[in-house]
Amino acid sequence: MDVLSDVVATLRTGEPRSARVAWRAPWGQRFPSAPGAGFQVVLEGSCWLLPDVGEPVRLAAGDVLFLPRGHGHVLADHPSSPIAGPVCDPHADGGWEGGTDDGPADAVTLCGAYQLDPARAHPLLRDLPDVLHLPGRHPEIGAAVGLLAGELQRPRPGSAATVPALLDMLLLFILRTWSEQPAGGPEGGWAAALADPALSRALQAVHAEPGRSWTVESLAARAGLSRAAFARRFTATVGRPPLAYVTWWRMATAARLLRDSDLPLSTLATRVGYTSEFAFSHAFKRHHGLPPSRYRTAAG
Structure with missing residues (x-):
């Protein structure tokens, strides 16, 4: 898989959870911090994001808010509306089917969270701002939002499988859209790394x-750079030396395989670059704090 697909497949645990909520003015709601990464999608109408610091931001139909660290936030129909306590809990029973008021709505939103394992959080997420606002004019995001809105407004056979898949698609489009934006000034970070043809070739090879x-040396050859130039550029841009990233990615991949497969440890060790089960188990325990067999039992 390519780097972004790998990131999404490896860092997420469980299914994304969400709830469709219809709002009638006047309204204002505080959404609590969520484990993992939170998101808001404006399906219909408009509303305002009221940050704790900074000016209010108007949101229109199709707009997406992505909160990679799950920070709490406030949405309202108007900046002056009174604010009530939390109403949307995507982790409660009912998931995406709950939360709709009676009567015509002034706005409809989809609130939710992607369940992420902090121990496997990809450094790409650390480069994102606390709140990422992506307007609905981005074609791919608009298409995903449109499909989500249709499934939520009129659930049909297969919707229980379609909605989580569309939420995964939305997450990938969010990360892709962000990564393809101009670097915006930072000289390092994952947007810069993925946009750098040399570093992108090396990262693709590792993944x-x-x-x-x-x-x-072998990664520098893939990048088409000298060893010293590659090591300097990789470390400055990605935030860790090349082989440190290789080890980190191997451990993240091993954790996913332990959770999602029944591969014998010897096979798994070979797949992530270790010549013996003992060497793999020692490295895995040093990185994750548990030997692989106990990690697999706990994850199951």
Whole structure:
């Protein structure tokens, strides 16, 4: 898989949870901090984001808010509306089907959270702002929002499987849209790394073959740079040395395979670049704090 697909597949645990909520003016609601990454999608109408610091931001139909660290926030029909306590809990029973008021709505939103394992959080998420606002004019995001709105407004056979899949698609489009924006000034970070053809080739190679015996020299050759130039550029942009990233990605991949497969430990060890089960178990325990067998039991 490519780097962004790998990131989404590896960092998420469980299904995304969400709830469709219809609002009638006047309204104002505080949404609590959520484990993982929170999101808001304006399906119909408009509303305002009221940040704790800074000016209110008007949101229109199709707009998406992504909160990679799950910070609490406030939405309202108007900046002067009184604010009530939390109403949307995507982790409660009922999930995305709950939360609709009676009568015509002035706005309809989809609130929710992606369940993420902090131990496997990709450094890409750390580069994102606390609140990322993506207007609905982005074609891919608009298409995903439109499909979500249709499934939520008129659930049909298969909607229980379609909605989580569309939410995964939305997450990928959010990360892709952000990564393809101009770097906006930072000289480092994942937007810059993915936009850099040399570093992108090296990252793609690591993600395609995490079990290969990578060295700084072999990665530099993939990037088309000298060893020293590659090591400097990679470390400055990504935030860690090349082989440190290789080890981190191997451990993240191993954790996903332990959780999602029944591969024997010897096979899994080879797949992520270790010549023996003992060496793999030692490295995994040092990184995750548990030996692989106990990690697999706890994840199950």
